Amino acid sequence: MVTANAQEVVTDTVKNVVENDSIVFNMQMEEIVISNLKDTISKAERKRLYILRRRVLKVYPYAKIAAERLTRLNATMAKLKTKREKKKYSKIVEKYLEDEFEAQLKKLSRKDGQILVKLIHRQTGETTFDLIKEYKSGWKAFWSSRIAKMFDINLKTEYSPATVPEDYLIEGFLLKAFREHRLPAQDPAFPIDYPAITAQWREKE
Structure with missing residues (x-):
């Protein structure tokens, strides 16, 4: 049985998470300069890279907080002893995620969403x-299956800068x-040796 004190502790944990988080949803996008590109790159390609970088800056904060949520969720779950306590805490998290993020995620384009899926894996x-x-x-609240289905987003997509050109650009x-x-800055969940990957891509070129 969940005691009153236990319930208060769990609720306060979530409240502190809410108070300490900060995501700028309306980001002011300043002019982006694409560097380290050959002078012969086409205007269309420059535009494509500009848009890709803008999308990365837009969705990265969601991926960052997703990682923070997972860390806190696991830490709190480990402290709870009964299924009832864990279920109650899960409900609190679900309600918070729905209120805080679902409306914002619905505003993302399909391409925004697919990049977000990659960065969540990162x-x-x-x-x-x-x-x-x-x-x-x-997590169903954080990333609604309805939204994914609406935009035909592959939720199984992994992030692989070493093998996927777009992912390499995103990492840069x-x-x-x-x-x-x-x-x-937030470190990836797995090692990414960007200089070594860059050398590999240059060899392929």
Whole structure:
């Protein structure tokens, strides 16, 4: 049975999470300069890269907080002893995620959503599909299956800068944004040796 004190502790934990989180939903996008590109690159390609980088800056904060949520969720679940306590905490998380994020996620385009799926894998080490499967209620709220189906987004997509050209570009955009303090840095859940990957791509070219 969940005691009154236990319920208060769980609720306060979630409240503190809410108070300490900060995501800028209306980001002011300043002019982006694509560097390290050949002079012969076409205008259309420059536009494509500009749009990709803009999307990365837009959705990364969601992926970052997803990783933070997973860490806190696991830590709190480990402290709870009964299924009833865990179920109650899961409901609290679900309600918060619905109120805080679902409306914002619905505003994302299909391409925004697919990049978000990749970045969630980068930050958590798990695909969005696996997260929903493992944490049914809370993660279903964070990434509604209705939204994914609406935009035909593959929730099983992984992030692989070493093998996927777009992912390599995304990683470069992220690292540059971290250096320039445009985005708050957060290490990936798995090792990404960007210099080594860059050397591999150059060899392929």
